[in-house]
Each structure stands twice: as C-alpha cells, then as structure tokens.
Amino acid sequence: MEEPSDTTPNPSNETTREVCEHCGEVLDPMEWTTLEDEPGYESALHFCDEECLDAWGASA
Known part of the structure; x- marks a missing residue:
C-alpha cells in the first residue's frame, strides 16, 4: 500500500476557524x-x- 504524500488533500481534516465578531480577524x-x-x-x-x-x- 502506498503512503499518502504531504500534498494529498485531507477531506476529513475538520479544523475549525472562526472570525472575531468585533474586528473580523480569523x-x-x-x-x-x-x-x-x-x-x-x-x-x-x-x-x-x-x-x-x-x-x-x-x-x-
């Protein structure tokens, strides 16, 4: 079985990012x-x- 490369997309990567309600910074x-x-x-x-x-x- 082939190992995935670092550039393989990770569709299950569930990182959450929110935006500040005041200034809009991520x-x-x-x-x-x-x-x-x-x-x-x-x-x-x-x-x-x-x-x-x-x-x-x-x-x-």
Missing part, C-alpha cells in the same frame, strides 16, 4: 474567547481576546 480554536459565561449570549460568538469582547459589547 481565529484558531486555541485563541478565541467566547461569551458562554454571559447570560443571554450564544457561545457561537467568538472574539480575539477580552479587549475585542469588551469593545464589541460597548458598541452593541
């Missing part, structure tokens, strides 16, 4: 902050850090 899963502890907000909202979260909250 985030990796280990980087984002969510609102899951805040009542009334979905955990589906993602932010770069606490600063973006606070700025988004102030403008909302």
